[in-house]
Amino acid sequence: MRTSQGSKRQTLRQGVALMGLAMISAIPAFGQAQQVPIPEQPSTAPQIEILGTGVATLDLGRSRNSTPDGGKASGSQINISDSSLVVGAAQRLYKGGIGSLTVGGLALDQTNTGRGTQLFLHQAFADYQAQSLEAYIGRTDQPTAQIVTFPTLRGDDLVTFTNLLDPFSSGENVNEHRYSNVAAITLNQKLTTFENFHVQHLIESADTSRGPSTGTGLNSYGASIQHLGLPGLEAVEKYISYGAGYEHRSIGRTDGGSSEALYAGGVFNLKPSLVNLIDLRVLDNYTFGSNLRSFRGTPDTFRANANAITAAVRYLHSPFGKPAYQVSLTAGYKSYSRVSQAGSIGLALTGVKRLGDGFDVVAQYLYQHRGDALATAYGGAHEENAVQLGFVFNFDTLFNRSVGPRRSLLNLQHQYIPN
Amino acid sequence: MKPLRKKDKPQDVSRRQFMTGVAGAAGAGLLLGQAALPAWADGGSAPMDSPATPWLASFDADGTAPEYNPREMPKAGEVIHKFEMEVTIGIHEIVPGIKAHMFLFNGSYPGPTIRVQENEWVQIDLKNKSPENHTIHWHGMMLQNEMDGVPFGTQWPVFTGQGYRYLFRAQPAGTHFYHCHVMTTLHQQAGLVGALIVEAKEDIVKKTFPYTRDYTLLLSEIDTNWVNESLNEMVGMGMTMNAMNNDMKLMGEMNGRMMGWFQDKEAFLKSIKDGYTPAYMTSMVGPNRVITPNFFMINGKSYPMTDPLLIKKGENIRVRMIGGGMQPHYFHLHGHDFWHVCQDGAPLASPVRMNTIPIFPGTTSDIVIQGTNPGSWHFHDHSDLSTTNNGIHPGGMMTMLMYEDAEKYGVTFKDVIQTNS
Numbered sequence: 001m002r003t004s005q006g007s008k009r010q011t012l013r014q015g016v017a018l019m020g021l022a023m024i025s026a027i028p029a030f031g032q033a034q035q036v037p038i039p040e041q042p043s044t045a046p047q048i049e050i051l052g053t054g055v056a057t058l059d060l061g062r063s064r065n066s067t068p069d070g071g072k073a074s075g076s077q078i079n080i081s082d083s084s085l086v087v088g089a090a091q092r093l094y095k096g097g098i099g100s101l102t103v104g105g106l107a108l109d110q111t112n113t114g115r116g117t118q119l120f121l122h123q124a125f126a127d128y129q130a131q132s133l134e135a136y137i138g139r140t141d142q143p144t145a146q147i148v149t150f151p152t153l154r155g156d157d158l159v160t161f162t163n164l165l166d167p168f169s170s171g172e173n174v175n176e177h178r179y180s181n182v183a184a185i186t187l188n189q190k191l192t193t194f195e196n197f198h199v200q201h202l203i204e205s206a207d208t209s210r211g212p213s214t215g216t217g218l219n220s221y222g223a224s225i226q227h228l229g230l231p232g233l234e235a236v237e238k239y240i241s242y243g244a245g246y247e248h249r250s251i252g253r254t255d256g257g258s259s260e261a262l263y264a265g266g267v268f269n270l271k272p273s274l275v276n277l278i279d280l281r282v283l284d285n286y287t288f289g290s291n292l293r294s295f296r297g298t299p300d301t302f303r304a305n306a307n308a309i310t311a312a313v314r315y316l317h318s319p320f321g322k323p324a325y326q327v328s329l330t331a332g333y334k335s336y337s338r339v340s341q342a343g344s345i346g347l348a349l350t351g352v353k354r355l356g357d358g359f360d361v362v363a364q365y366l367y368q369h370r371g372d373a374l375a376t377a378y379g380g381a382h383e384e385n386a387v388q389l390g391f392v393f394n395f396d397t398l399f400n401r402s403v404g405p406r407r408s409l410l411n412l413q414h415q416y417i418p419n
Numbered sequence: 420m421k422p423l424r425k426k427d428k429p430q431d432v433s434r435r436q437f438m439t440g441v442a443g444a445a446g447a448g449l450l451l452g453q454a455a456l457p458a459w460a461d462g463g464s465a466p467m468d469s470p471a472t473p474w475l476a477s478f479d480a481d482g483t484a485p486e487y488n489p490r491e492m493p494k495a496g497e498v499i500h501k502f503e504m505e506v507t508i509g510i511h512e513i514v515p516g517i518k519a520h521m522f523l524f525n526g527s528y529p530g531p532t533i534r535v536q537e538n539e540w541v542q543i544d545l546k547n548k549s550p551e552n553h554t555i556h557w558h559g560m561m562l563q564n565e566m567d568g569v570p571f572g573t574q575w576p577v578f579t580g581q582g583y584r585y586l587f588r589a590q591p592a593g594t595h596f597y598h599c600h601v602m603t604t605l606h607q608q609a610g611l612v613g614a615l616i617v618e619a620k621e622d623i624v625k626k627t628f629p630y631t632r633d634y635t636l637l638l639s640e641i642d643t644n645w646v647n648e649s650l651n652e653m654v655g656m657g658m659t660m661n662a663m664n665n666d667m668k669l670m671g672e673m674n675g676r677m678m679g680w681f682q683d684k685e686a687f688l689k690s691i692k693d694g695y696t697p698a699y700m701t702s703m704v705g706p707n708r709v710i711t712p713n714f715f716m717i718n719g720k721s722y723p724m725t726d727p728l729l730i731k732k733g734e735n736i737r738v739r740m741i742g743g744g745m746q747p748h749y750f751h752l753h754g755h756d757f758w759h760v761c762q763d764g765a766p767l768a769s770p771v772r773m774n775t776i777p778i779f780p781g782t783t784s785d786i787v788i789q790g791t792n793p794g795s796w797h798f799h800d801h802s803d804l805s806t807t808n809n810g811i812h813p814g815g816m817m818t819m820l821m822y823e824d825a826e827k828y829g830v831t832f833k834d835v836i837q838t839n840s
């Protein structure tokens with residue numbers, strides 16, 4: 001979402017002693033304020049945005065999504081993973097830019113919540129936006145995961161196909177493939193074509209040859225280019241979005257050496273329609289440069305050279321122009337170029353029926369099949385089947401609205417106003 | 420209002436009677452016959468009987484009837500003023516640093532002032548070059564029903580790229596205005612409003628208070644955030660509709676129900692049975708968007724960018740004030756009383772002396788200020804919420820009455836512009 005700027009923490013430091021008059025001491029009303037470079041009077045209220053997604057399902061069958069160290073936990077479970085709450089604050093700046101801060105947490109999957117690490121900080125970044133430039137620093141979506149998102153129930157379903165995997169991850173927390181610590185600059189032309197240049201710290205949880213890292217040093221960099229269609233016109237436009245990117249990951253020599261990645265994909269409308277929309281998503285993640293020829297454990301499956309292609313067809317039925325239900329089929333195929341018997345396929349058949357604004361009843365069938373080498377690396381299971389039934393509630397509420405979206409139709413179709 | 424005094428009898432011959440030469444209304448309590456109505460108005464079924472009235476002589480019980488049959492068309496030799504009005508989306512600057520995307524009539528906000536003589540014909544070709552639908556409603560005009568500019572009420576809204584010709588006789592005289600009547604809350608606030616001045620052939624105000632300078636102050640407010648958000652949504656919907664218009668397959672899906680349009684109540688109820696959900700039903704708390712105006716404008720500008728009213732000692736100026744927004748305003752003039760002379764276009768039975776005048780939404784009030792006290796004087800909404808810019812005082816609906824010859828009378832203090840207090 002990229003909203004938000006640091007609120008006003010510090011209060012009335014100035015204006016304390018006035019000519020020796022007895023003054024009411026200027027202590028912040030709500031506890032001790034945090035140290036900031038320039039204390040701010042709490043007079044300007046920023047725009048506040050609250051986004052929430054609750055995904056609650058009853059999973060029947062093996063349900064470790066695609067968490068690759070799975071295979072041990074079979075049977076049924078209650079699953080609240082991928083539920084998240086995000087708060088943003090945004091403010092206009094003096095010369096027409098927008099400054100924002102976004103912080104949010106996301107529920108981890110069952111195994112991890114069982115261990116008590118329920119929340120994963122998936123968003124915590126500050127962002128500066130001007131008309132032709134955006135810069136952001138902090139924890140947020142990996143830039144490599146921003147080209148295409150798929151219509152699966154959760155963002156981490158089929159993650160080994162849909163995401164460029166974190167070669168430093170132990171595999172226990174699937175969200176390490178989706179979120180990282182990033183510093184990025186994004187240029188754009190007419191707010192339509194975007195070039196993202198970034199450096200990253202991909203989260204290092206694996207016990208690498210250098211030992212597990214607790215630091216946040218840079219271990220990855222890359223660039224991507226993306227074209228976005230007009231917002232709000234997804235039902236009638238043909239090309240919704242498409243893009244491609246390159247990423248370099250600096251992996252130690254004993255872990256296969258540096259890995260390069262190329263990725264490309266897009267979202268296309270097969271049947272533009274307000275009532276019966278059919279669209280297609282395609283994404284290919286291709287990695288090369290690693291010397292690994294076998295898997296010593298789960299993390300090697302994130303490092304070895306591979307190609308993963310994923311496609312999804314989605315049908316959205318919206319009588320009277322309002323979404324009523326959606327059916328989608330997402331399928332992925334992945335193979336490792338230097339490791340044999342390591343191919344895998346994944347399928348997700350997802351149905352969503354809308355009960356009210358933002359509230360859906362959902363059902364999904366997930367299937368994965370892995371070749372011998374991959375199955376061994378993941379603990380032995382060749383096949384996973386799961387049926388998931390549940391509810392999703394999704395909202396996005398703005399308070400104190402005072403910052404318009406940079407990429408609004410008005411800004412795109414008419415002269416740009418920094419608002 | 421003050422009671423009528425004998426000498427204040429501007430209307431003992433009403434405009435209408437003056438024009439048609441129908442005598443009558445001479446004494447209080449006189450029952451006026453149908454003859455007092457225009458001939459065209461009396462052909463129908465139930466004639467409008469004039470009531471017996473205890474009101475004063477100047478009161479004309481038939482005074483609200485149009486002078487000419489609104490359903491007539493122009494005859495050879497009659498003057499027709501022709502205007503083109505093009506609606507686009509553009510950028511308007513309210514005060515330095517505050518710009519908003521707005522709907523504009525001929526590129527300006529407010530729209531151009533239309534000024535014609537009473538009973539002349541006005542022809543306006545509306546051309547819609549924006550991605551939304553519009554109409555023009557002629558506020559205060561007694562015109563034929565089809566020219567009233569109410570979408571789905573008197574005409575289809577004018578779609579993108581299309582046009583509509585309005586033709587009406589300018590009656591009655593006075594200060595009026597026009598505005599788009601499609602989603603008025605948004606479209607009028609987003610810019611589609613302008614003044615329509617119909618000059619009387621026999622102007623009782625000018626006769627009583629000879630003046631040369633004539634000012635129009637159109638008052639309006641905007642919630643720039645709400646307008647921005649809503650306009651974006653509307654433009655998206657409009658562009659989607661236009662894409663459907665240009666595609667045979669998509670056109671087949673076009674359905675009034677998507678827009679919340681129904682032939683009648685029965686069709687509406689049937690659609691609900693078929694699964695249609697009216698927008699107001701989706702959440703019982705309603706959308707999280709209350710309209711909170713943050714800028715208050717006189718002729719599209721907020722203080723300090725408002726234009727002053729210029730006057731000289733001994734001069735009369737006429738100021739036409741139009742409630743072109745959605746909030747009432749209470750205009751107060753420092754150092755002077757003024758005469759309230761017309762309301763909603765029509766002359767009052769007698770000028771009323773005041774120094775603070777309420778201007779309610781949709782109303783117009785004409786006042787005459789007499790140059791009696793040289794200096795520079797504040798003229799502003801006394802409901803002080805409206806004298807702010809984004810919550811900061813001073814700003815908004817404030818302007819100055821400025822004597823051009825103040826120095827001559829020893830007033831040397833120069834007005835200072837403030838943007839913060």
Ligand SMILES: [Cu+2]
Nearest residue numbers: 553599601606
């Ligand atoms: Cu309109």
